[in-house]
Amino acid sequence: MAARRRQGERAGLTADQVLDAAVALAERDGVEKLSMRRLAAEVGVEAMTIYHYVPSKDALLDGIVERVVAEAVRVPPDAADWQAMLVTYAYDLRASLLAHPSVVPLLATRPAVTTATARIVEGILEALGRAGLDPVNGLRLVHALTALVIGQLTTQGDGSDAGDDLAVDQERFPLLSQAVAGGAADPEARFAFAIEALVAGAAPAAGD
Structure with missing residues (x-):
């Protein structure tokens, strides 16, 4: 016997579909403009x-952040090459945010603190721990x-750079x-x- 729907629920609609629509x-x-x-x-x-599927606006925003972060982390943490793991995480997160540009300011102001995102970070910290990096510095990394x-995507804009305008005056600003x-x-x-420098700089702390 099929499960009975709660009052107000629509047949065939799931919480995942609601988040996809959001x-x-x-x-x-x-x-x-999301409401x-x-x-x-x-x-x-x-x-x-809609509250049968998402209990509040805050939960909805958390769900959107979770969706984007979970999409970014597709490769299981690899203890054998923790630096490659972190570089992969950074590039995958960037790709996910480039695919969802409107979510960038949301992620910049709203920490990803759901159970799913915590599970992702826990796995990364476990791999970093096996490489010799303690949880405090691992989370900082x-x-x-x-x-x-997030910072690069926020400031990147259309790909132009403030230095381009100054470059025309080579005598005044040669470097x-x-x-x-x-x-x-x-x-x-x-x-x-930036990514390679950041990850390489963490190597001494990880015991390399």
């Missing part, structure tokens, strides 16, 4: 019905990587002009440099 709605209209009423209309239920990813001409403003190269 992410899509945030991408289309922006997180700031429980608009989400309910998006999935075709009455406003109060994860936070630093996450902040670096800056040389740096920009050499590709220092390229977001891909800048990201790779």
Whole structure:
């Protein structure tokens, strides 16, 4: 016998589908315009019905953050190469946020503190612990990587750099002009440099 639906629930609708719709709605209209009423209309239920699937607006925002972070961490923590694991995490998080740009400011202001995201971080900390990094510094490293990813995406904008305007005056700013001409403003190269430097700098703390 099929399970009876609670009053107000729609047949065939799941919490995962509601979160998928929330992410899509945030991408289309922006997180700031996301509301429980608009989400309910998006999935075709009455406003109060949506609370059967997501208990509050805060829970909805947490669910969106969880979705993006969980999408980013696809590779199990690898104790044999913890540095590669962290680099993979950073690149996957960046790719996920590039796919969901409207979620970037949400993740920047809302810590990922759900059970699912805690499980992800726990696995990373276990791998870092086997490499000799204690949980305190391990979590600091994860936070630093996450902040670096969010920070670059937040300031990247359309890919332009403030130094580009100054580069035209080579006599006044010769070093800056040389740096920009050499590709220092390229977001891909800048990201790779920052991530590799951050992870390499953590090696002594991990016993390497």
